Amino acid sequence: MNHPRSAFGAPPGDRRAPPASRGTASGPAKPDPRRPLGSAPVRGSRTYYHFKPYNVGRWIVWGLFALVLLLAPKLWTSSFAHTMLSQMGIAIIVCLSYNVLLGQGGMLSFGHAVYSGLGSFLAIHTLNLVSAGKLGLPVSLVPLAGGLGGLLFAGALGYVSTKKAGTTFAMITLGIGELVWSMSLMLPEFFGGEGGITGNRVAGTPMFGITFGPQVQLYYLIAAYCFVSTAALFALTRTPLGRMLNAVRDNPERVEFIGYSTQQVRFLAFIVAGFFAGIGGGLAALNFEIVTAEVVGAGRSGAYLLFVFLGGATFFFGPIIGAVLMVIALVLLSELTQAWLLYLGLVFLFMVMYAPGGISSLIMMNLRLAAFGKLRALWASYLALAGTAFVILVGAGAMIEMIYHLQLNAALGPEMKFMGATLNSQRFDTWFGAAFVLVTGIALFELTRREFVRQWGTIQEEVEKEIKRRELL
Amino acid sequence: MNLRPQDAARRPPGTGTDPRVALGERPARGGPAPGTPALELRDVHKNFGKTQIIRGATLAVQPGERVAIIGPNGAGKSTLFNLISGRFGSTSGDILLNGRKIDGLAPYEINRLGLARSFQVSNLFTRLSVFENIRCAVLWQLGYRYSFWRFLADLRDANDRTEEVLEMIKLHKRRDVLAMNLTYAEQRALEIGITIAGGSTVILLDEPTAGMSRSETTRFVNLIREVTAGKTLLTVEHDMGVVFGLADKIAVLVYGQVIAFDVPDAVRANPRVQEAYLGSVLADAQVASVGP
Numbered sequence: 001m002n003h004p005r006s007a008f009g010a011p012p013g014d015r016r017a018p019p020a021s022r023g024t025a026s027g028p029a030k031p032d033p034r035r036p037l038g039s040a041p042v043r044g045s046r047t048y049y050h051f052k053p054y055n056v057g058r059w060i061v062w063g064l065f066a067l068v069l070l071l072a073p074k075l076w077t078s079s080f081a082h083t084m085l086s087q088m089g090i091a092i093i094v095c096l097s098y099n100v101l102l103g104q105g106g107m108l109s110f111g112h113a114v115y116s117g118l119g120s121f122l123a124i125h126t127l128n129l130v131s132a133g134k135l136g137l138p139v140s141l142v143p144l145a146g147g148l149g150g151l152l153f154a155g156a157l158g159y160v161s162t163k164k165a166g167t168t169f170a171m172i173t174l175g176i177g178e179l180v181w182s183m184s185l186m187l188p189e190f191f192g193g194e195g196g197i198t199g200n201r202v203a204g205t206p207m208f209g210i211t212f213g214p215q216v217q218l219y220y221l222i223a224a225y226c227f228v229s230t231a232a233l234f235a236l237t238r239t240p241l242g243r244m245l246n247a248v249r250d251n252p253e254r255v256e257f258i259g260y261s262t263q264q265v266r267f268l269a270f271i272v273a274g275f276f277a278g279i280g281g282g283l284a285a286l287n288f289e290i291v292t293a294e295v296v297g298a299g300r301s302g303a304y305l306l307f308v309f310l311g312g313a314t315f316f317f318g319p320i321i322g323a324v325l326m327v328i329a330l331v332l333l334s335e336l337t338q339a340w341l342l343y344l345g346l347v348f349l350f351m352v353m354y355a356p357g358g359i360s361s362l363i364m365m366n367l368r369l370a371a372f373g374k375l376r377a378l379w380a381s382y383l384a385l386a387g388t389a390f391v392i393l394v395g396a397g398a399m400i401e402m403i404y405h406l407q408l409n410a411a412l413g414p415e416m417k418f419m420g421a422t423l424n425s426q427r428f429d430t431w432f433g434a435a436f437v438l439v440t441g442i443a444l445f446e447l448t449r450r451e452f453v454r455q456w457g458t459i460q461e462e463v464e465k466e467i468k469r470r471e472l473l
Numbered sequence: 474m475n476l477r478p479q480d481a482a483r484r485p486p487g488t489g490t491d492p493r494v495a496l497g498e499r500p501a502r503g504g505p506a507p508g509t510p511a512l513e514l515r516d517v518h519k520n521f522g523k524t525q526i527i528r529g530a531t532l533a534v535q536p537g538e539r540v541a542i543i544g545p546n547g548a549g550k551s552t553l554f555n556l557i558s559g560r561f562g563s564t565s566g567d568i569l570l571n572g573r574k575i576d577g578l579a580p581y582e583i584n585r586l587g588l589a590r591s592f593q594v595s596n597l598f599t600r601l602s603v604f605e606n607i608r609c610a611v612l613w614q615l616g617y618r619y620s621f622w623r624f625l626a627d628l629r630d631a632n633d634r635t636e637e638v639l640e641m642i643k644l645h646k647r648r649d650v651l652a653m654n655l656t657y658a659e660q661r662a663l664e665i666g667i668t669i670a671g672g673s674t675v676i677l678l679d680e681p682t683a684g685m686s687r688s689e690t691t692r693f694v695n696l697i698r699e700v701t702a703g704k705t706l707l708t709v710e711h712d713m714g715v716v717f718g719l720a721d722k723i724a725v726l727v728y729g730q731v732i733a734f735d736v737p738d739a740v741r742a743n744p745r746v747q748e749a750y751l752g753s754v755l756a757d758a759q760v761a762s763v764g765p
Contacts (some may be wrong), residue, residue, distance in 0.1 A: 226562070253596060260619075272621070
């Protein structure tokens with residue numbers, strides 16, 4: 001069985017140890033157990049941790065990732081789509097950087113937007129210097145200025161917050177977030193006050209005719225940064241620092257007794273997270289060409305936390321899913337309905353309660369079943385669950401939308417559109433109908449859920465038995 | 474002997490001195506004068522508020538000695554371990570490791586000087602695999618520190634050393650299991666593995682066999698003997714079978730003071746020990762020690 005973390009593959013350049021002197025399948029020859037520690041090794045006992053000859057899977061995964069980044073703007077060609085894709089690329093970087101803290105280091109930060117936001121501000125000021133001809137920096141490197149800004153602020157502020165872990169850490173990040181937010185109103189020279197700071201990304205001398213004027217050019221810049229950042233952050237999980245960060249998450253006390261300072265590990269991780277958040281912020285500055293104080297606000301920090309959690313903090317690729325969802329929710333869902341925040345809150349609530357590992361853990365659980373050939377048995381249940389959940393959504397959605405309509409759009413009359421149908425939000429039978437659909441949906445869902453739980457349990461048992469059987473072989 | 478890890482990693486297998494040799498025999502920097510105790514306590518006191526837990530403990534353990542610390546409940550055995558390993562700061566007195574004062578240092582600094590400890594309640598990296606648990610414990614001593622520019626998979630000396638430890642603690646077949654999914658006895662073995670993996674010369678084991686069955690305990694005592702061969706060993710233990718199985722000398726701690734420190738027979742005959750610490754327990758132990 002692969003360890004879950006290896007699912008995403010390693011970046012190119014992670015060299016494998018040669019499989020040459022691996023022991024037999026049942027384990028290598030046992031050395032003399034009485035041999036004292038640190039004496040000359042027995043040659044026959046050498047096994048290498050990475051004995052997989054060549055990891056094809058990870059090249060495929062990274063190749064696909066690059067391909068998706070390359071081809072996405074060819075598939076969705078509208079300029080609106082390009083804007084969204086650009087935002088997704090930026091969000092991926094920031095969410096992955098946040099997960100260095102949350103998923104890998106067990107640090108619940110409520111102020112990650114401070115570093116992406118301050119990165120944005122530094123980048124836009126840098127961009128304006130370039131525009132004014134005072135700085136001979138190509139626009140494509142401006143995000144690095146943002147990254148440097150994020151790194152410096154993470155170094156300064158992180159020194160305070162990483163002194164502690166757990167709740168204290170969370171509180172300090174919250175405090176720092178508020179501090180920076182209030183500073184943004186006190187220092188209009190830097191933060192631009194209410195109006196923010198504007199810039200123009202078509203600045204300096206274009207290289208190879210690339211001006212970054214058209215959105216698609218900027219998209220490819222973002223995609224390049226996104227790929228490199230993802231690879232770098234994945235590589236980090238394979239290094240001594242990355243592993244010790246996991247150790248600090250699992251058991252900070254023990255880490256202190258194997259030679260590492262937990263504070264130092266947290267601090268370094270915090271700086272890394274700040275750097276990549278700053279790069280994301282810098283790209284956002286180029287993308288929007290305006291940076292307002294809200295980018296350092298608690299709302300933004302909360303969104304990073306929420307969507308990284310939704311995507312799943314346990315797995316490296318979870319935040320990527322979360323980032324894509326974040327842009328979809330913030331851009332598309334908010335267009336679709338006024339009640340989008342309510343829906344988002346409900347989704348978050350159910351996720352925390354029923355799938356605390358996020359979407360990525362749901363995917364991995366099902367991949368595990370698929371690996372044992374058990375997924376087919378669940379298809380019918382999944383369909384039934386999705387169907388009944390949809391019925392609940394229709395019922396609940398109708399009621400929520402009617403409430404919002406009554407509260408906010410009463411001047412437009414009682415009629416409103418919902419999923420193609422016209423509903424009268426003031427008539428009793430509409431409400432009764434919606435409630436009926438909702439209750440029926442809940443009842444059916446609960447029935448299918450119970451059946452599913454039973455089925456799931458049986459299959460898990462079968463898988464466990466299978467694993468035991470294979471272990472004995 | 475002072476091969477740097479990267480040099481070691483670059484060398485092809487089967488040539489030259491193995492870097493692991495350096496681990497077990499790492500001398501303290503500057504080298505202590507001959508005859509310096511590996512671990513020495515001088516009149517150590519520890520108060521929690523007004524309560525005196527340790528009141529003038531004095532003890533000198535020579536290199537390679539294997540010492541069991543026994544004493545009635547509440548005598549301060551675990552507190553003493555916590556003081557030595559840096560978990561708590563002492564109120565007064567000196568603690569010396571290879572002649573070097575270590576009280577007041579952080580646990581990680583003490584560990585870097587060559588002292589490692591295990592815990593009474595297994596203290597593992599629960600969501601990491603057995604292999605990763607051990608590898609984390611070898612990284613610092615091999616000089617990898619906080620590096621983020623090298624892949625773990627390329628650190629041959631760290632990986633080899635990890636494999637070696639896994640075989641010593643007989644967990645090599647469970648290498649990819651998460652620590653939280655191990656059985657209790659396996660977790661205890663991993664606990665010991667993490668403690669010895671870094672190659673520290675002074676090893677503190679806090680009730681290593683707590684909660685184990687008789688047969689498990691017997692096997693475990695043998696395991697501990699193997700993995701700590703040649704090292705200075707201090708154990709806190711209630712089980713007298715384990716005490717006699719592991720220790721050459723016994724230190725008796727009563728009310729925060731070491732009232733006797735000698736070979737088992739002499740301790741048994743010591744009237745102060747018999748007076749303060751139930752002779753009957755030792756008598757029982759004598760019977761038990763005949764068993765394994």
